[in-house]
Amino acid sequence: LKPPSQLIRFRSGACGGQTPYNCLLCNSTKPSMLNVHLVPHTHDDVGWLKTVDQYYYGGRNYIQHAGVQYILDSVVSELQKDPARRFIYVETAFFHRWWSEQSAKTRNIVTQLVQEGRLEFVNGGWCMSDEASTHYSAVIDQMTLGLRFLNDTFGECGRPRVAWHIDPFGHAREHASIFAQMGYDGFFFGRLDYQDKGRRMKMKEMEMVWRASESLKPPTADLFTGVLPNGYNPPAGFCWDQSCSDDPVQDDPELEDYNVDDLVNKFISISKADVYKTNHIIMTMGSDFQYENAIPWYKNMDKLIHYVNARQKNGSAVNVLYSTPSCYLQELNLAKQIWPIKTDDFFPYADDAHDFWTGYFTSRPALKRYERLSNSLLQTCNQLEVLGGSQSRDGPFGKGDRRAMAVAQHHDAVSGTEKQHVANDYAKRLGIGWDHCQVLVSNSLAALSGSNVPRVFCENLNISVCPLTEGSKRFSMNVYNPLARPISWSVHLPVNGSSYSVQDSNGMAVNSQYLKATFDPTTGLLSGLTNLETQQSIQLSQNFYWYNASNGNDESRQTSGAYIFRPNSSTPYTISSKPVNSVVQEVRQQFSPWVSQVVRLYEGSRELELEWTIGPVPVDDGLGKEVITRLDSSISSAEYFYTDSNGREVLQRRKDYRPTWDLKQTEPVAGNYYPMNSRAFIKDKGSQLTVVTDRSQGVSSLNNGSLEIMLHRRLLYDDYRGVGEPLSEPGEFGDGLVVRGRLLLTLTPPETAADAHRPLAQGMVLQPLLSFQDGTPSAIVEFSALQASLPPAVHLLTLSQWDKDSVLLRLEHQYESSESKTYSKPVTVNLQKMFSTLKVVGASEMSLGANQWKANMTRLQWNTGNDVSKSKSASVYLQLCAAALVLAANRY
Numbered sequence: 001l002k003p004p005s006q007l008i009r010f011r012s013g014a015c016g017g018q019t020p021y022n023c024l025l026c027n028s029t030k031p032s033m034l035n036v037h038l039v040p041h042t043h044d045d046v047g048w049l050k051t052v053d054q055y056y057y058g059g060r061n062y063i064q065h066a067g068v069q070y071i072l073d074s075v076v077s078e079l080q081k082d083p084a085r086r087f088i089y090v091e092t093a094f095f096h097r098w099w100s101e102q103s104a105k106t107r108n109i110v111t112q113l114v115q116e117g118r119l120e121f122v123n124g125g126w127c128m129s130d131e132a133s134t135h136y137s138a139v140i141d142q143m144t145l146g147l148r149f150l151n152d153t154f155g156e157c158g159r160p161r162v163a164w165h166i167d168p169f170g171h172a173r174e175h176a177s178i179f180a181q182m183g184y185d186g187f188f189f190g191r192l193d194y195q196d197k198g199r200r201m202k203m204k205e206m207e208m209v210w211r212a213s214e215s216l217k218p219p220t221a222d223l224f225t226g227v228l229p230n231g232y233n234p235p236a237g238f239c240w241d242q243s244c245s246d247d248p249v250q251d252d253p254e255l256e257d258y259n260v261d262d263l264v265n266k267f268i269s270i271s272k273a274d275v276y277k278t279n280h281i282i283m284t285m286g287s288d289f290q291y292e293n294a295i296p297w298y299k300n301m302d303k304l305i306h307y308v309n310a311r312q313k314n315g316s317a318v319n320v321l322y323s324t325p326s327c328y329l330q331e332l333n334l335a336k337q338i339w340p341i342k343t344d345d346f347f348p349y350a351d352d353a354h355d356f357w358t359g360y361f362t363s364r365p366a367l368k369r370y371e372r373l374s375n376s377l378l379q380t381c382n383q384l385e386v387l388g389g390s391q392s393r394d395g396p397f398g399k400g401d402r403r404a405m406a407v408a409q410h411h412d413a414v415s416g417t418e419k420q421h422v423a424n425d426y427a428k429r430l431g432i433g434w435d436h437c438q439v440l441v442s443n444s445l446a447a448l449s450g451s452n453v454p455r456v457f458c459e460n461l462n463i464s465v466c467p468l469t470e471g472s473k474r475f476s477m478n479v480y481n482p483l484a485r486p487i488s489w490s491v492h493l494p495v496n497g498s499s500y501s502v503q504d505s506n507g508m509a510v511n512s513q514y515l516k517a518t519f520d521p522t523t524g525l526l527s528g529l530t531n532l533e534t535q536q537s538i539q540l541s542q543n544f545y546w547y548n549a550s551n552g553n554d555e556s557r558q559t560s561g562a563y564i565f566r567p568n569s570s571t572p573y574t575i576s577s578k579p580v581n582s583v584v585q586e587v588r589q590q591f592s593p594w595v596s597q598v599v600r601l602y603e604g605s606r607e608l609e610l611e612w613t614i615g616p617v618p619v620d621d622g623l624g625k626e627v628i629t630r631l632d633s634s635i636s637s638a639e640y641f642y643t644d645s646n647g648r649e650v651l652q653r654r655k656d657y658r659p660t661w662d663l664k665q666t667e668p669v670a671g672n673y674y675p676m677n678s679r680a681f682i683k684d685k686g687s688q689l690t691v692v693t694d695r696s697q698g699v700s701s702l703n704n705g706s707l708e709i710m711l712h713r714r715l716l717y718d719d720y721r722g723v724g725e726p727l728s729e730p731g732e733f734g735d736g737l738v739v740r741g742r743l744l745l746t747l748t749p750p751e752t753a754a755d756a757h758r759p760l761a762q763g764m765v766l767q768p769l770l771s772f773q774d775g776t777p778s779a780i781v782e783f784s785a786l787q788a789s790l791p792p793a794v795h796l797l798t799l800s801q802w803d804k805d806s807v808l809l810r811l812e813h814q815y816e817s818s819e820s821k822t823y824s825k826p827v828t829v830n831l832q833k834m835f836s837t838l839k840v841v842g843a844s845e846m847s848l849g850a851n852q853w854k855a856n857m858t859r860l861q862w863n864t865g866n867d868v869s870k871s872k873s874a875s876v877y878l879q880l881c882a883a884a885l886v887l888a889a890n891r892y
Helices: 052-057 070-078 094-099 104-115 136-158 171-183 193-201 260-270 296-313 324-335 365-385 388-392 401-406 418-449 469-470 750-765
Strands: 034-040 085-087 118-123 162-165 186-189 207-211 222-227 282-286 320-322 350-352 475-482 517-518 526-531 534-548 580-583 587-592 595-600 609-616 625-631 640-644 650-654 672-676 679-683 686-693 697-700 704-712 738-750 769-774 792-805 806-813 841-846 882-885
Touching: 034 085, 034 296, 034 324, 052 070, 052 094, 052 469, 052 738, 070 085, 070 094, 070 104, 070 296, 094 136, 094 401, 094 841, 104 118, 104 136, 118 136, 136 171, 136 260, 136 365, 136 401, 162 171, 162 324, 171 222, 186 324, 193 350, 222 324, 260 296, 260 320, 282 324, 282 750, 296 320, 365 401, 365 418, 365 704, 365 738, 365 769, 365 792, 388 418, 401 418, 418 475, 418 769, 469 650, 469 769, 526 738, 534 609, 534 738, 609 625, 625 686, 640 672, 640 697, 679 704, 679 750, 686 704, 686 750, 738 750, 792 882
Parallel strands: 034 282, 034 320, 085 118, 162 186, 186 222
Antiparallel strands: 207 222, 475 769, 517 526, 526 534, 534 625, 580 587, 587 595, 595 609, 609 738, 625 704, 640 650, 640 679, 672 697, 679 686, 686 738, 697 704, 792 806, 806 882, 841 882
């Protein structure tokens, strides 16, 4: 389909730069010297110790002194004083708010700074997302939100070319793949496992090419990746923020504290390329919420650059300059080095022998679930905004609700590593989005069904509360399926009547009630699982346990906290070896007053459902508890297990092993935990046991045939990583948080396992939306926006209104290149025949971030010393495609 001339307008214009980058104007370097790139920056958390609003305005400074608005005010003022000065900014959520308050004069000044490369945006998403607890669909959305604002505001010069994740606590391969497919040239981060960092420094492998997909043909998902030398802080002795106590450059020789020679000598001594490959090194000059007063920073950096470079006339080979990550990256690319390849990920992360940051994989499990449900609701609203037309948009739903979801992806939000009052703020923002979205859903369904009977949304079905179904003798339930294929979905409704008849939209009766599960008659525990279709059987037991969280009473002094998981012992405590069971069309198990479970098998389903309820976790015995469920099977897994990366590709894990270096294991439990975003599994030659989860959690396999999942945490001590309070959520009544969740288990041959777990996981992420109408509905209809279901290998990732006459469509091939004999094949989709109610008159493929035409997207190429053209992988597998569609005016 040929694109129209004005589909989506990407701004262009006069941008600086006699370089391969259109808008990049870099300060000059010296080829014969060591070039030290000073990168002035601030790291502004979109919520952590204070809420996002408090951080922006500078409120509650008794918690932490930070005011983002003053940072941007001060930096813009200082950048104007010298064209050599540079600054980078990351968090579009803050910049967007600041920009909306500026005068036309200030906006013109900032636009000029951007065009001249003096103010550079890096990363560019609404926030700097967490990499362990986020789902790829939400990450793509929050990146798109920020990138669109930068494109609309500054055009090509506002487009970030470098991803910048300096603070997240471990790094996911899928994030690197997403950045590469969005057109980024490089990726820099600050946190790296201390053992991995030590080896890389010795081998000069602090910079590498991350091959972030086993399915996409190189270099589609290749991304140059660099580890910053000082985390994201300035080198010791050179922090000149008003919050620091380092000496300024005192350059009056008549003063007693004259220190130019000492500072220059110290700086030259630390300016070495002994752990990097080229004659270029990068130094981050800034840290958390710094530059609120930018004067001391720039005044002292100006002097440092002047006096260090003055030594060149005396034989010094060090050249210091203001720079940006893009300028630094360009120099590395011009160096024509051969770069090492990285193919796994950077989990788990430890900053010392007993300090594994694996607790946050599960921290704040209720918020993690609420974020996942909110993502599902947002995707439904995006779709219905398109399908319902102008009538659907008659309400409060809009950009603010997408921003609330985007903020929740922050690495101190869904990660669960914020203060309690900040977690409450994140949930409140999502809750407002729910209210707005429900108005849109009501409007859209009214337009599509012709029924204006008020609709009710029962948000508390997870605790069996829905006033309408409990108080009505007759009601209708509308089910909207956001997936582009039919699904079977069980619905549990609270009612007060003794007998109900259930009918579908055609008035036909619906059963309201293949796998086989067996329970031990003595213990009452699950004892086996059988697939009746494939005649597979395994021994399978399941129970609940808790690890005693460390209180720091040893040499390391390290406690368990919001970030850190550190049990006192490698052996967990059993909650109950003999639960009390009751059977009412399902098995209900009571393990203790605070742990229970319902086991369900639905007619025709191929998965076993485990619905667990945990809490309030008791701590009156003075012991913090990290609660797990463990599945022990007869599968010979040989210490291997598998986890997903942000819900997409799967990585192999192995107990006490890292692919990159020889691991010295110091924490046999915490050091073997990995993030599970949507699924994990173990397998042998004949059987694969897969667990699909409803939120992000920590997972491990510590014994052969075993898979354990951390479900809940309640701790009594802070872990000294900055949050300043123990992870002990109060819950509704102040006595501790109660959490309910679901795990789905499948037993399949390994060669067909993906055919089951791929659609099952997508169904857990994008769940049907239920709404209810009292009485007999005036219109009963079935509606599908598609002419036919999409092929099983194709997933509808995004259908969202872009502007008045165009929508953003993302389709993805959801199978890896070799995981399915049936579906790991190329698929063709006809966009003109895809929709039943939308008439497509034009389409054009875009980058994954929807801020470039795909045909115009170019990236820096890197030499890895191997011939990527020999790769047997085909680029169609796991491909993410974005397109802008123009719709006819009479589309509805």
